[in-house]
Amino acid sequence: xxxxxxxxxxxxxxxxxxxxxxxxxxxxxxxxxxxxxxxxxxxxxxxxxxxxxxxxxxxxxxxxxxxxxxxxxxxxxxxxxxxxxxxxxxxxxxxxxxxxxxxxxxxxxxxxxxxxxxxxxxxxxxxxxxxxxxxxxxxxxxxxxxxxxxxxxxxxxxxxxxxxxxxxxxxxxxxxxxxxxxxxxxxxxxxxxxxxxxxxxxxxxxxxxxxxxxxxxxxxxxxxxxxxxxxxxxxxxxxxxxxxxxxxxxxxxxxxxxxxxxxxxxxxxxxxxxxxx
Amino acid sequence: xxxxxxxxxxxxxxxxxxxxxxxxxxxxxxxxxxxxxxxxxxxxxxxxxxxxxxxxxxxxxxxxxxxxxxxxxxxxxxxxxxxxxxxxxxxxxxxxxxxxxxxxxxxxxxxxxxxxxxxxxxxxxxxxxxxxxxxxxxxxxxxxxxxxxxxxxxxxxxxxxxxxxxxxxxxxxxxxxxxxxxxxxxxxxxxxxxxxxxxxxxxxxxxxxxxxxxxxxxxxxxxxxxxxxxxxxxxxxxxxxxxxxxxxxxxxxxxxxxxxxxxxxxxxxxxxxxxxxxxxxxxxxxxxxxxxxxxxxxxxxxxxxxxxxxxxxxxxxxxxxxxxxxxxxxxxxxxxxxxxxxxxxxxxxxxxxxxxxxxxxxxxxxxxxxxxxxxxxxxxxxxxxxxxxxxxxxxxxxxxxxxxxxxxxxxxxxxxxxxxxxxxxxxxxxxxxxxxxxxxxxxxxxxxxxxxxxxxxxxxxxxxxxxxxxxxxxxxxxxxxxxxxxxxxxxxxxxxxxxxxxxxxxxxxxxxxxxxxxxxxxxxxxxxxxxxxxxxxxxxxxxxxxxxxxxxxxxxxxxxxxxxxxxxxxxxxxxxxxxxxxxxxxxxxxxxxxxxxxxxxxx
Numbered sequence: 011x012x013x014x015x016x017x018x019x020x021x022x023x024x025x026x027x028x029x030x031x032x033x034x035x036x037x038x039x040x041x042x043x044x045x046x047x048x049x050x051x052x053x054x055x056x057x058x059x060x061x062x063x064x065x066x067x068x069x070x071x072x073x074x075x076x077x078x079x080x081x082x083x084x085x086x087x088x089x090x091x092x093x094x095x096x097x098x099x100x101x102x103x104x105x106x107x108x109x110x111x112x113x114x115x116x117x118x119x120x121x122x123x124x125x126x127x128x129x130x131x132x133x134x135x136x137x138x139x140x141x142x143x144x145x146x147x148x149x150x151x152x153x154x155x156x157x158x159x160x161x162x163x164x165x166x167x168x169x170x171x172x173x174x175x176x177x178x179x180x181x182x183x184x185x186x187x188x189x190x191x192x193x194x195x196x197x198x199x200x201x202x203x204x205x206x207x208x209x210x211x212x213x214x215x216x217x218x219x220x221x222x223x224x225x226x227x228x229x230x231x232x233x234x235x236x237x238x239x240x241x242x243x244x245x246x247x248x249x250x251x252x253x254x255x256x257x258x259x260x261x262x263x264x265x266x267x268x269x270x271x272x273x274x275x276x277x278x279x280x281x282x283x284x285x286x287x
Numbered sequence: 288x289x290x291x292x293x294x295x296x297x298x299x300x301x302x303x304x305x306x307x308x309x310x311x312x313x314x315x316x317x318x319x320x321x322x323x324x325x326x327x328x329x330x331x332x333x334x335x336x337x338x339x340x341x342x343x344x345x346x347x348x349x350x351x352x353x354x355x356x357x358x359x360x361x362x363x364x365x366x367x368x369x370x371x372x373x374x375x376x377x378x379x380x381x382x383x384x385x386x387x388x389x390x391x392x393x394x395x396x397x398x399x400x401x402x403x404x405x406x407x408x409x410x411x412x413x414x415x416x417x418x419x420x421x422x423x424x425x426x427x428x429x430x431x432x433x434x435x436x437x438x439x440x441x442x443x444x445x446x447x448x449x450x451x452x453x454x455x456x457x458x459x460x461x462x463x464x465x466x467x468x469x470x471x472x473x474x475x476x477x478x479x480x481x482x483x484x485x486x487x488x489x490x491x492x493x494x495x496x497x498x499x500x501x502x503x504x505x506x507x508x509x510x511x512x513x514x515x516x517x518x519x520x521x522x523x524x525x526x527x528x529x530x531x532x533x534x535x536x537x538x539x540x541x542x543x544x545x546x547x548x549x550x551x552x553x554x555x556x557x558x559x560x561x562x563x564x565x566x567x568x569x570x571x572x573x574x575x576x577x578x579x580x581x582x583x584x585x586x587x588x589x590x591x592x593x594x595x596x597x598x599x600x601x602x603x604x605x606x607x608x609x610x611x612x613x614x615x616x617x618x619x620x621x622x623x624x625x626x627x628x629x630x631x632x633x634x635x636x637x638x639x640x641x642x643x644x645x646x647x648x649x650x651x652x653x654x655x656x657x658x659x660x661x662x663x664x665x666x667x668x669x670x671x672x673x674x675x676x677x678x679x680x681x682x683x684x685x686x687x688x689x690x691x692x693x694x695x696x697x698x699x700x701x702x703x704x705x706x707x708x709x710x711x712x713x714x715x716x717x718x719x720x721x722x723x724x725x726x727x728x729x730x731x732x733x734x735x736x737x738x739x740x741x742x743x744x745x746x747x748x749x750x751x752x753x754x755x756x757x758x759x760x761x762x763x764x765x766x767x768x769x770x771x772x773x774x775x776x777x778x779x780x781x782x783x784x785x786x787x788x789x790x791x792x793x794x795x796x797x798x799x800x801x802x803x804x805x806x807x808x809x810x811x812x813x814x815x816x817x818x819x820x821x822x823x824x825x826x827x828x829x830x831x832x833x834x835x836x837x838x839x840x841x842x843x844x845x846x847x848x849x850x851x852x853x854x855x856x857x858x859x860x861x862x863x864x865x866x867x868x869x870x871x872x873x874x875x876x877x878x879x880x881x882x883x884x885x886x887x888x889x890x
Contacts, residue, residue, distance in 0.1 A: 176663045176666075177658045177660065177663045177664040178663065178664055178665055178666040180624070181656070181658075181664060181727070183624075183643065184622055184623075184624070184643070184651060184655075184656060185651060185677070185678060185681060185682075185731075186646075186648050186651045186681070187681070195666075195669070196666055199666070199668035199669075200666070200667065200668055
């Protein structure tokens with residue numbers, strides 16, 4: 011714990027801001043039922059009520075409390091994005107490292123599959139799959155996870171390639187170590203820094219992707235609250251000079267910025283650059 | 288403005304070009320700023336070479352760069368004066384210094400391969416400096432480049448600049464780098480270990496170039512190295528450094544003849560040859576037998592051609608040759624990384640499966656390898672405990688306490704204390720890392736250890752300590768080594784048997800005594816004469832020999848027929864050597880020599 015505090019205090023202000031913001035999001039999404047004044051799908055008033063003491067941020071197009079839905083939205087959107095990113099990472103980095111460690115036809119096969127997947131614009135591809143199979147949660151998670159895994163694969167393969175040619179990997183192979191050991195003990199520890207940095211970025215992209223899909227009506231389905239569809243549902247308010255629909259968009263933007271601050275700092279740390287001044 | 292170096296009056300000649308007084312430099316470490324150069328003075332005139340010697344961490348490079356008014360990231364000049372031709376560099380503004388660098392002061396880095404941009408042609412990179420500084424137009428700069436290439440004896444000087452960096456040899460690239468440093472006609476050149484990564488024969492060609500440049504063009508030079516024998520050929524003055532302190536400064540002759548400090552003596556001692564005497568072994572038992580192995584990569588030519596080597600238990604067999612001779616390929620064939628195209632390898636009378644995947648755990652355990660660069664041979668994320676512990680648990684099934692006890696035992700064997708067990712490679716010096724690599728190899732209880740250039744990346748003193756350690760371990764544990772090296776000196780101090788490899792073929796092999804005494808294969812003679820000796824004028828004498836004139840500054844070429852060495856051989860017989868494979872001669876039992884000449888003629 012004291013190590014963590016030391017690390018935190020040594021971070022630049024941007025990274026501190028980022029970490030605190032992420033912490034706030036996490037707390038809000040975990041404790042959503044206790045923080046939110048109303049239920050997630052509860053109809054509590056008329057549609058489009060203005061900001062007041064009763065409804066702090068007004069109500070939406072169906073008369074649900076905006077603030078409560080924002081809070082529950084954090085839970086749904088972040089939870090989903092995190093799940094997808096984790097799956098994408100496990101899948102992408104594992105196959106990437108296998109491709110780098112084995113080389114030859116395994117590498118060729120995996121790389122060509124990834125090339126094919128990457129050659130289709132991802133949003134179009136996702137729309138296609140989701141309209142064929144429907145928008146049930148497993149399909150949504152699976153589709154985005156596989157699409158994002160291709161990007162992780164590329165990074166993991168490229169960085170693992172650099173490690174795989176090192177003498178210490180040759181030592182392990184000469185010792186007779188199995189593929190699992192080489193990947194887990196020799197390669198993975200040496201590529202965690204770029205992978206972690208990519209995790210932060212990828213998380214943001216997934217997040218935006220889900221919101222985009224929701225906005226288009228193919229993401230998280232109503233009545234579940236999520237930030238992307240909240241923007242769409244209340245978009246008409248913009249014409250009445252009301253900024254309420256921008257609040258979920260702002261929540262997305264803030265988290266993206268915060269994550270990137272932390273990622274930048276981690277990248278800087280792992281690059282080993284010294285601050286002279 | 289350019290100084291015309293040919294027309295300098297006497298007064299200017301006698302005034303020091305560079306004067307450094309009380310230089311102090313601090314470096315940033317985890318413990319904060321720490322002094323790494325502690326008050327160094329130096330003076331340098333035109334036409335003079337100053338040698339800076341010391342092991343790594345002595346502050347040589349830092350001083351070299353500081354004399355250009357430059358401090359690396361994480362370093363700062365805290366005190367002292369750096370006067371270059373009357374200009375105070377330590378306080379000069381950055382853009383002032385930038386104007387000097389590249390035009391009047393230039394720098395030649397250790398690794399030319401890393402210093403050239405692989406994406407630009409050589410001549411374009413040459414022209415970059417002068418054009419950027421506004422000294423010449425691009426056309427003029429290229430013209431000058433070609434002229435310099437010619438004066439540096441580079442092959443095909445008019446067109447070589449159109450090549451990419453990977454298309455010329457290491458020695459040529461290093462000379463290209465020297466040419467680049469000369470592009471604006473500088474007054475001062477800083478050479479930072481320019482020959483350390485090179486073969487002995489290539490080293491001579493670069494040394495010759497540097498010496499000519501300094502004398503002909505009347506520039507001043509600082510030559511940084513850890514190898515006394517090399518710098519003795521060039522420098523007028525030597526400065527011995529240790530931990531950022533000045534140990535001794537004197538003329539080269541004085542330092543070689545009568546060193547005053549113990550440390551200087553240790554440096555001299557590390558370079559002088561200590562020949563190992565081969566002990567008698569009763570009933571020698573053959574351990575490894577390489578029988579007529581031919582191997583190559585992909586669909587390329589055969590990098591090894593019908594190589595046969597046998598290694599007896601308890602002996603050290605050294606494989607010598609320049610880069611490109613196939614030494615490391617031989618190691619890859621033995622370890623199974625590169626299955627041979629033909630030929631067989633047997634170990635303890637048992638045929639070894641050619642490919643790694645077919646070998647059993649016991650096969651793998653018996654042959655261990657130690658690498659040239661300990662930095663990349665150790666996983667930076669694994670602690671010493673894991674590095675040494677893994678072979679113990681993998682091969683011998685040792686766990687927990689038992690494993691730790693054995694690890695500590697191994698650490699003691701390599702003369703490191705128990706406290707090293709939880710260190711990461713970052714927290715070890717180069718020599719310590721190599722020791723850990725040795726311990727890792729020992730942990731497997733191997734029958735044979737392949738040492739691939741294990742001392743080439745180390746300072747002379749550290750290298751000597753590693754060789755001593757290997758010898759002691761051989762005594763205590765009856766180890767067998769296959770020792771791969773390009774350095775005949777190292778080989779002389781450790782080997783029992785020597786195999787001289789050239790372009791994938793065995794040129795000569797036999798006991799060390801037989802190989803290092805006449806009759807010589809012409810290639811062995813060239814290698815032996817190229818090892819720098821701690822004598823003044825050694826360079827000139829060597830360059831005047833027939834071997835050197837025919838043999839240095841040439842690439843190793845693999846040939847399909849005839850003798851591969853023919854182009855570099857002063858004894859070559861026209862037609863015959865080009866077309867016919869040289870026959871194997873046996874001047875004495877166990878001594879093989881592949882040459883058209885009879886042993887009587889090869890003295």
